[in-house]
Amino acid sequence: MTARKEPLPLFSPLVTGYWLGRAEEPPRSLSTPGRYAIVVDAELPLSRSVMRLDFPDTGGWLSLSPEQARLLGLADTSEIGAPELDAALRQAGIGLNGADHLFYFAIPGQTALREQPEPDSVRQLTAEDADLFADFAAQSPADDLDEAFVELDHWLVFGCFVDGRLAAAASLIPWSGTKFADLGILTLPEFRGRGYGRQTVRAACAHALALGYEPQYRCQPDNAPSNALAAAAGLSLFAAWDVIAEDEAE
Template sequence: MFSPVFTDLWLSPYAQGEILHSDGAFVLTVNPDLDEDTPVMVLETLDGKVSVALTPEMAAAAGLKPGEDLNEESFRRHLGQAGIALHGADYLFTFLGEERDALLREATGDGIRQLTAQDAEVFAAFEASASEQDRDSAYVELDHWLVYGAFEDGRLVCAASMYPWNDSTVADLGVLTLPTARGKGHARRVVRAICRHAAGQGYESQYRCQLDNHASTALAKSAGLTLFAKWDAVFVEPEDSED
């Protein structure tokens, strides 16, 4: 069973506000309390149900009105006609209860440890060995809430970092492995080590990856994570504050 904390975090935005449409397959809710950085969110759960939450401003911009006969296709058509683009769906993975319990009983393997600010030089060399595209997609940072790494012959070859998601006790995870060190199990061991540490601190682990990132999906499954849903959103970059 998925944890109540994780389930509530992901399902609650679609149950708050004014419901414009609801049936067995599609729910659309206008939620004024959505984060301004994600004013439109779409969640597809494993049962195939699609839930949408969007701000009143976005609902107005898309021409969505109460009483309209809606489904997923017509909703997406409204967005397209209004020039509102979704980012592209992510898979959402987390640990089921029994897998999380097994994780807590596991020992951290040799060559894997937590990284701190004292590892700045080692981490900089690691980043310099990775491509810009890999760094951007992984979003692994030494100043995140929790960071772990795997070493091979004294060199950092894989790192994972976590940060609390939306100020909750769900921690979002990113992982990056150097190309020359892939296929050796480093990422799986690092993911399990950092998730075990997070679980010991009372956090639920969250792993996201794009639907077409087959290597990342395979890593999630090999690390013992279970698919929860597919999630898409409109992302709005925050404006720089004026001095």
């Protein structure tokens, strides 16, 4: 007997409107992963003139500027398979940047987030926490600090405290002139695996939602700990997102 697939999460109109434009939802009719519905959009910026979205357990979405559509020989509202798309991109000399997973809180998750009490150990950080944050950064592995991109002077910053020490910090910054708030999270190695990162993410995201922003969490598909943290915090995978390489978009 074939296992029943869970329905796709229901995301806010802000998410679907930004990524899908005139469509209301991912192309559920393309039930085979690796097949893409093609949308030609004259309003795409150069940085997203070729944009590929792979939705979980269903088909994908390929958005193209009119110029890129002509170059690739692809028509609006048509479909293409992954091998054919890869071949067309190679022939046109178009490279992609490399996929990121895009996570958002689905609508039921947003409701739960707004209703949750804020843990006593988590609070918003301000400039008055500069010394605490400096100690936290000094104890963080350099690679983790660089990848997480959590800074005290970001738009919104929350921290989780354990015995007076800053154990985890999350920061959000408005993303690309949108109402999305891009999230970074970092937990000191000695405090990992205890739920502190999850608590910090949820508190920071609840505050961002209250301010009218949609929390957005991005990570590479092969970063298992980061993907696991997103799921533990209640975020849902919207899509794997890839765009034209930056040097080719200019």
